[in-house]
Amino acid sequence: MSSTAAPGDREKVVSKLPGWLWQDLKIRAAQRGIEIQNAVEEGIRDWCNLASATDTIDTSGAASFATFLPIGLWEDFRQVAGDRRVSLIQGLAQSVQLWLHTHPAPDVERPEITRRIIVCNQKGGVGKTAITAGLGEALAESPNALHPVRVAKALTKALRASDIQAEQADHQTDDPLDIENLPGPGLRVLLVDFDPQCHLTNQLGAAPLPMNGDSLTNHMAGDPKGDLRDLIVSIDDETFDGRLHLLPACNDAFLLDVRLSAVRAREAALERALAPLEADYDVIIVDCPPSLGLSMDAAAYYGRRRDGEKPGQSGALIVVQAEDSSADAYELLTTQIDDLRGDLQVNIDYLGIVVNLYDSRRGYIATSSLQGWVDIKDPRVVGLIGDLKEQKEAVRVKKPLLSYAPKSQQAVGMRALAREVL
Structure with a gap:
């Protein structure tokens, strides 16, 4: 579901996400120095542009997850998920996993001289x-x-x-x-x-x-x-x-x-x-x-x-x-x-x-x-x-x-x- 628009022409979106995937998302976003809402937005856009859904993710035990997305993106995502006959929770999980896959953890920066x-x-x-x-x-x-x-x-x-x-x-x-x-x-x-x-x-x-x-x-x-x-x-x-x-x-x-x-x-x-x-x-x-x-x-x-x-x-x-x-x-x-x-x-x-x-x-x-x-x-x-x-x-x-x-x-x-x- 969606709520009213938030500042910056974004709307609050509430869905569910497995706890392990939510934790991986928080860590990777911090490693990359970007906001979680921007990571989810990019993952959803990339997922919607795929020819088909990716591998199914185990979403058992998924808990409430909320973020802010550009107005209209969630409705577009909902339409694509319906066409692919996957639930919104599954589609969101696949989107987040896709973003994680395309944004690997950065290497530890090591000094040239100890x-x-x-x-x-x-x-x-x-x-x-x-x-x-x-x-x-x-x-x-x-x-x-x-x-x-x-x-x-x-x-x-x-x-x-x-x-x-x-x-x-x-x-x-x-x-x-x-x-x-x-x-x-x-x-x-x-x-x-x-x-x-x-x-x-x-x-x-x-x-x-x-x-x-x-x-x-x-x-x-x-x-x-x-x-x-x-x-x-x-x-x-x-x-x-x-x-x-x-x-x-x-x-x-x-x-x-x-x-x-x-x-x-x-x-x-x-x-x-x-x-x-x-x-x-x-x-x-x-x-x-x-x-x-x-x-x-x-x-x-x-x-x-x-x-x-x-x-x-x-x-x-x-x-x-x-x-x-x-x-x-x-x-x-x-x-x-x-x-x-x-x-x-x-x-x-x-x-x-x-x-x-x-x-x-x-x-x-x-x-x-x-x-x-x-x-x-x-x-x-x-x-x-x-x-x-x-x-x-x-x-x-x-x-x-x-x-x-x-x-x-x-x-x-x-x-x-x-x-x-x-």
């Missing part, structure tokens, strides 16, 4: 590990499924909503910011636990590497005991379909600075170790220790802009909190990176600042500090992640946040961060 993201801050306890994991998970999510993403166009909108979020945190109501369901990036991601405390390894349910075995430290020090690939573990294949991997940490990284002091071109030690792995991944994310030593020099150098690489593809992502000690640590870190830039004549880009564990209920210190980070401008704030319970619960059960609580405000924020970084 992107290298260094998650860092000299201060411990700001949540670098949580951001490393959440960013990697968001980048590896399936391109053939829809995931809720916060799509606020400017951080000022997030700032205005922060007080509302704080009030809602205890009541588990919806995020006040705009939410859109989008396909995942589908990238192949390697998370590197570069911290001897092994937090990333433990949080994702993996085992730290034994002290008497092989490790990233051994490879960086020029004393490998095997292939670094053999140490990599896959994380939650059910959710990430083999796209998310982890290089676990070993406690021997406490000795890394000492061992690097005897290595030639020690700034390039991490790059030499990880270079053989880069062909297997689109993005490598390094969870750095809270240190300003030689290991941080090696991490920053690894994130430098390479020949032929566009600005902002790789570099340092700085995690802070909305309090004063983060600002002091930020100054120390940026001074070290800027010194490395000058000493080695390399370009090390800042990918942005992530304000983590934010809660405006902490009062003036939190809100004024957040405004201070926003005022920096370069690097700009690219993420605002609230201090909510889901991340802590995910750590407790040793599961990735985006599979433990995929619709939580923190998960939605991680996806927004991933798209800012992309």
Whole structure:
């Protein structure tokens, strides 16, 4: 049936569509970046222009489906369906299936040069590990499924909503910011636990590497005991379909600075170790220790802009909190990176600042500090992640946040961060 005309000379059409076909249509339209009503319109026109109906589709269990079509198109479609002696539901299903067939899912866009993201801050306890994991998970999510993403166009909108979020945190109501369901990036991601405390390894349910075995430290020090690939573990294949991997940490990284002091071109030690792995991944994310030593020099150098690489593809992502000690640590870190830039004549880009564990209920210190980070401008704030319970619960059960609580405000924020970084 049809209703009165809608804006743009369209009329509302109500029919039925199998749930699986409706879901495929939503995903494919999002992948192609077009409105569902336009996809259905194109499918119906193409179906009507065929010489005959296509293969019969199982429409059992079809549920109500509504869209807006150009005025008169549904009546034309009804006439063609009658001539072909198929029901309107069957004809619509065939039309949608035809559009899906002629508009296949686009290939995942992969970078020409593996992107290298260094998650860092000299201060411990700001949540670098949580951001490393959440960013990697968001980048590896399936391109053939829809995931809720916060799509606020400017951080000022997030700032205005922060007080509302704080009030809602205890009541588990919806995020006040705009939410859109989008396909995942589908990238192949390697998370590197570069911290001897092994937090990333433990949080994702993996085992730290034994002290008497092989490790990233051994490879960086020029004393490998095997292939670094053999140490990599896959994380939650059910959710990430083999796209998310982890290089676990070993406690021997406490000795890394000492061992690097005897290595030639020690700034390039991490790059030499990880270079053989880069062909297997689109993005490598390094969870750095809270240190300003030689290991941080090696991490920053690894994130430098390479020949032929566009600005902002790789570099340092700085995690802070909305309090004063983060600002002091930020100054120390940026001074070290800027010194490395000058000493080695390399370009090390800042990918942005992530304000983590934010809660405006902490009062003036939190809100004024957040405004201070926003005022920096370069690097700009690219993420605002609230201090909510889901991340802590995910750590407790040793599961990735985006599979433990995929619709939580923190998960939605991680996806927004991933798209800012992309």
